[in-house]
């Protein structure tokens with residue numbers, strides 16, 4: 420099977436323009452994610468460069484060599500910029516222009532213009548540099564980005580490798596010799612570049628979509644005021660943790676914490692002060708949690724903590740530290756800040772979250788009834804009276 424170069428150039432032009440336009444609409448019609456905007460620019464400039472390079476067959480050699488390659492360099496630079504903005508950095512415009520400017524300057528030098536090998540080597544080297552820069556942008560931010568980057572990185576490195584090979588292999592069309600080898604190489608090059616560009620468009624779109632989903636998911640699970648998990652997050656993670664602990668036979672304790680007289684605090688000092696109290700409580704309690712524990716805001720001024728490996732005594736110690744530390748926070752309206760905590764453990768409630776919550780709620784109710792700013796244990800065990808701690 421043989422591929423005719425003019426046909427391939429036509430297909431290349433059509434595909435890059437089509438994917439570029441689709442990418443443009445993905446950017447324009449969506450949330451104007453800049454990564455997609457630069458990627459659309461990369462594809463549309465790619466299509467334009469194919470058009471300019473194809474003009475060579477119509478005798479417009481200089482236009483193809485000078486303008487065609489300037490556009491290629493700008494297209495590569497936009498690929499790098501697309502990855503750069505995805506990684507959260509601003510575009511670096513001198514870097515974007517550098518490849519195109521260098522090409523233009525070299526074209527002022529007749530020896531360069533006349534040497535096909537030199538042109539191939541410079542063109543390939545600049546392509547490799549932009550691809551490696553794009554890959555480096557993703558690689559340096561790989562931990563922060565939290566979405567799969569491997570397909571994009573693989574395509575960038577494959578393309579960089581392909582063009583590195585070209586530097587050593589492609590000698591261009593040798594005058595006086597049949598141009599068969601050069602044409603085959605060039606055809607392969609156009610084909611590879613087209614596939615990589617389309618592949619990158621697809622993987623970039625996927626990365627952007629994955630990140631948006633991640634953002635929505637974490638927004639749906641976190642409480643914007645305190646930054647900790649909300650009720651849904653607590654219930655989801657709590658159920659998971661309880662299943663794990665049940666399998667291991669590990670004890671678990673649940674603390675349900677409710678700030679005291681919170682309505683009075685709000686009424687006396689205003690909601691912003693109430694909000695600060697909630698933030699302060701979250702900060703103190705979060706600092707008492709271990710990595711495997713689950714902590715969340717399950718209601719307006721109600722919080723819950725699931726403590727792994729904790730029996731009654733350990734749970735009461737943690738609860739008492741939280742209660743004391745919160746009561747000692749220097750705050751407006753001295754004497755107003757306090758918390759009541761109800762404690763239930765897997766010993767009496769088993770590993771069912773709803774049951775543990777109900778037992779801890781009963782204990783909390785007892786704590787409120789006994790004057791607030793105290794800790795009460797669930798009284799569900801036979802012969803066990805709710806015990807107050809203060």
Ligand SMILES: Nc1nc2c(ncn2[C@@H]2O[C@H](COP(=O)(O)OP(=O)(O)OP(=O)(O)O)[C@@H](O)[C@H]2O)c(=O)[nH]1
Nearest residue numbers: 677678679680681682683685690693694719720787
């Ligand atoms: N500032 C602020 N207030 C909130 C928020 N969510 C709920 N509240 C308030 O918390 C108060 C809860 O009041 P109550 O349920 O009567 O509880 P309380 O005043 O703490 O009384 P006890 O629990 O019995 O000590 C209400 O006034 C709510 O408006 C919030 O995000 N910010």
